Amino acid sequence: MSQKKLSIYLHWPFCLSKCPYCDFMSIPTQNDDELFEKYAELLLLDLKNSLEKIDYDFQIETIFFGGGTPSLMSAKGIEKIQKFLQTKTNANAEISLEANPATFDSQKMRDFKNAGINRISLGIQSFSDTNLQFLGRIYDSHQAISSAEIVAKIFDNFSFDFIYGYECQTIKSFEKDLRTAINYDCKHISCYQLTFEEGTLFQKKLQAGIIKTISEEQEILFYKFIDDFLKPYGIFRYEISNYAKKGFECKHNLAYWNYCNYLGVGPAAHGRIKSGNYKYATEKIRNPFEWAKAIEEKQETYSVFSKLNEEEILQEILIMKLRLLKELDLCDLYEEVSKNVVEEMISYKKLEFLQSQGLIKLQNPKQIRLTESGILKLNSIVEFLCS
Ligand code: SF4
Incomplete structure (x- = not known):
């Protein structure tokens, strides 16, 4: 039987503090070696138990340490997990770790690399002190710069x-941020629009009128600016919020x-696993x-x-695949959905209506892609198609 491809996501639940816009599962805590060692062991145990339940032969293509702030983990904890997965992992697998600028020095980054990490996703958010303070980040522009320098020196893929x-x-100021990234020869950039999620401090402040959202016109201005700024450097948008040089897509x-x-x-980690049919x-x-x-x-x-x-599968595929901003051939969906x-x-009538609203482009009755206006309304488009 042929091996199926598998990706693994490992969630680290601790951060040094809670950012006011964040609704991820993360608990603010001080550096605590004992607690962190214990959780690294537990993560390994959970991994072992979960893999035992997979009823087919697989090869691991990607591993992602996300969080929370997984750069709080010790390199030793990561190495143990890597060693356990080694025999099932493709030699060219991408092994990423999310890092917060306030949590590492050169030595720790080198240790992560020696432990098997080959890609870093650095949550800089901005290089400007004003912006970092607004976002409630726990480091300043100097630390942001020095963390970028460390990562760029040790890794090619970040x-x-x-x-x-x-x-x-x-x-x-955004242009300055992106220019700084380019100066470090950064080949992958993620730009996420600030959202005000239920239960976050920012959402409460928004409701109380302490902070405001930006207008839709400004949103579009920022969104277009990213594309225009990065293109001349050979960094192209390959997903709604992600930009990369060819070959450096995540x-x-x-x-x-x-x-x-x-x-x-x-x-709190989510998964999508096929078992049987x-x-x-x-x-x-x-x-x-x-x-x-x-x-x-x-x-x-x-x-x-x-x-x-x-x-449900059809709805999920549409939400995911349309994000890639390329043609989606509806015939390709027959592999997963009858x-x-x-x-x-997905009737032709619905597709024609969306096209008439300028939200999608129909190549032919079976091939669709989002337009620039459609990108901002992806969830409503999928809801309409699947209703
Ligand atoms: S560091 Fe990241 S995961 Fe942790 S609270 Fe801030 S945004 Fe959330």
Whole structure:
């Protein structure tokens, strides 16, 4: 039987402080070697148990240490996980780690590299003190610069992540941020628009009128600016918020967007795993302490393990694949969803309507892609198609 490709996501649940816009599962905590060692062991145990349940032969193509702030982990903890996965991992696998500028020095970055990490996703967010203060980040512009220098010196394959679209930010300061990234020969850049998620401090401040959103025109201005600025450097948008030089696209995230199988390990981690003829949506226990208790008591760590029906799969594929901003051939969906379900849900009439609104472009009755206006309305488009 041939080996299936698999991606692995490992969630590290701790950060040094909670950023006011963040709704990820992360608990603010001080550096605590004992706690972190314990959680690295638990992550390994959860990984072992979860892999045992996969009922087919697989080869790991990508591994992603995300969070939270996985750069708080010790390189030793990462190395143990890497060693355990080694025999099942493709020699050219992409092994990424998310890093926060306030959590490492050169030595630690070198140790991460020696432990098997070959790609860093550095959450810079901005190089400007005004912007960093607004975003509630715990480092200043000097630390942002020195962390970028360290990463660029030690790794070839790295990404700088930025947040854009907030009151105090100007196109000029954003341009400075992107230019600094280019000066470090950064070949992958993620630019996420600031969103105000339920339960975050920023959402409360927004409701109280303490902060404001930017206008839709400004949003579009920022979005277009990124594309225009990066293109001359050979860095192209390959997903709504992601830009890369050819060959430096994030393979792990591409696995999500192409709806491949991925195993999510660690508190709150999501996964999509095929077993037999079915695709399953999985989620681990959200609370890290309850998740840890479940492992210690040899209990199940999945809080969700549910079989997806064809309509749900179709909706997920559309949301993921349309993000890639290229032609989506509806015939390619028949591999995952039966032809009659695709045709029943995505009628030509609906597609024509979306085209008339300037939201999608129809190459032929079966090939669609988002337009610039459609990009900003992806969720509503998919909702309309699947209704
Ligand atoms: S460092 Fe990242 S994961 Fe942690 S609170 Fe801030 S945005 Fe969230």
